[in-house]
Amino acid sequence: xTPRTLLLAAGLLLAAVPATRAAEPAKQARPAAAxxxxxxxxxxxxxxARVTALSDGTLPLDIKPLxxxxxxxxxxxxxxxRFERDPLETSINAYLVEAGGRVLxxxxxxxxxxxxxxxxLPASLAAxxxxxxxxxxxxxxxxxxxxxxxxxLDGRIAFPNATxxxxxxxxxxxxxxxxxxxxxxxxHHEEAVAxxxxxLKAGKVKAFTKRAEILPGVTAIPTPGHTPGHAFYRVExxxxxxxxxxxxxxxGPVQMPHPEATVTxxxxxxxxxxxxxxxxxxxxxTGQLTAAAHLPFPGVGRLRRxxxxxxxxxxxxxNRE
Numbered sequence: 001x002t003p004r005t006l007l008l009a010a011g012l013l014l015a016a017v018p019a020t021r022a023a024e025p026a027k028q029a030r031p032a033a034a035x036x037x038x039x040x041x042x043x044x045x046x047x048x049a050r051v052t053a054l055s056d057g058t059l060p061l062d063i064k065p066l067x068x069x070x071x072x073x074x075x076x077x078x079x080x081x082r083f084e085r086d087p088l089e090t091s092i093n094a095y096l097v098e099a100g101g102r103v104l105x106x107x108x109x110x111x112x113x114x115x116x117x118x119x120x121l122p123a124s125l126a127a128x129x130x131x132x133x134x135x136x137x138x139x140x141x142x143x144x145x146x147x148x149x150x151x152x153l154d155g156r157i158a159f160p161n162a163t164x165x166x167x168x169x170x171x172x173x174x175x176x177x178x179x180x181x182x183x184x185x186x187x188h189h190e191e192a193v194a195x196x197x198x199x200l201k202a203g204k205v206k207a208f209t210k211r212a213e214i215l216p217g218v219t220a221i222p223t224p225g226h227t228p229g230h231a232f233y234r235v236e237x238x239x240x241x242x243x244x245x246x247x248x249x250x251x252g253p254v255q256m257p258h259p260e261a262t263v264t265x266x267x268x269x270x271x272x273x274x275x276x277x278x279x280x281x282x283x284x285x286t287g288q289l290t291a292a293a294h295l296p297f298p299g300v301g302r303l304r305r306x307x308x309x310x311x312x313x314x315x316x317x318x319n320r321e
Contacts, residue, residue: 039120039127042298044318046289047237049099049217053291053298054124056094056109056150059117060087067254068269069261075254082253090251092118092146093299095244095291096128097235100216102136105159106233106244107293108150113191121150122158135159137215140166141246142227143174143192144265147293151195157202164199165214167222167229168207171196173267174227223248223279225272226265232279242300243283245292248276252295257309280310289315 040055110118174192221232266272301314
C-alpha cells in the first residue's frame, strides 16, 4: 500500500503564486489549502448505545494493482461509473461506542506507521470529547497496521486503561517471527510487536477463538480470510444492532457489484472471497446496519441487492441530538 507522492501537487501549488507578489510577506501569500482539515466525527445512536465514527484520515490507494479477479480495464470502468478514478481516495475509519458504562473503540487507525497518511484518530477522538484514558476496551478487527497502528505512539501504550480484544489466530500469525519464512512481510511482524506487544506484556489482551459475547451486548464474530483472525463485532442495544466489518471490503465501487473480487492483502484469497459472499448475502437479507473501515467516511450504511452484486446505501446524514 504505497501512496503516490505529493511532490507534484506541492510544486503546482507554489507555482500558482503570482510573481508580482513574490516580495510580499509569507503570511499574505499562504494559501487557504495549507490549513488543516477539520477532525472527522459523526455521532449517532443504536438503541441506547452512543456510536461515534472517527476518521483517522484518508490516503490515495492504487486500485488496479490491488484488485484480483477482474481485468484492469474493468476496474477503471467501474470506478468511472461512480465518477472515481485510480488512485482512489480511501478512508481509514474507526468507531467509538459508549454503552453500559464502557467506552469501546473499534480499531485504532494507522498511528505513526503510514507516514503522512492516517494518524488523525487522536485529533478526532479529542474533537468528539473523549480522552484516550477513557477507553475501556479496544475491539481489533485484525492486526494489520491501519487498524492496530494507533495502539502505541512513540513506543508507549496509547490507551492506558484499555483491554485489547482480538482473534487469537491473528496473534498467533503476526507475532510468530517464523511466519516471515512462510511469506509474511517482515514489517507486519515488526509492527505487530510494536503495537500489540506492549499490551501483551502488560496483560491487557483478551483473545477469542470462536463466536462469543465478549462484553455485555458485544459479540465477536470470527470471519477469517483477510487475516487468520479477522473478525466482525456486533453491538446490540434495546433491540437495535450494528456490525463493524473491518476489512471484508476495501474498494466499494468494485467489490460491491463484484463481491467475488479479492485484494492483494487478503492472506487467504479463497476464504476472504467466501466470507464476503456469505456475509454480504446475510447483511442484505436482514438490512443489518453496518460500519466499514475503508468505505467513505463515516462508512455507515446498509446493503441492498442489485443484480448479481450489491449496492451500498449510506445512512442519512443527521446533525442534531
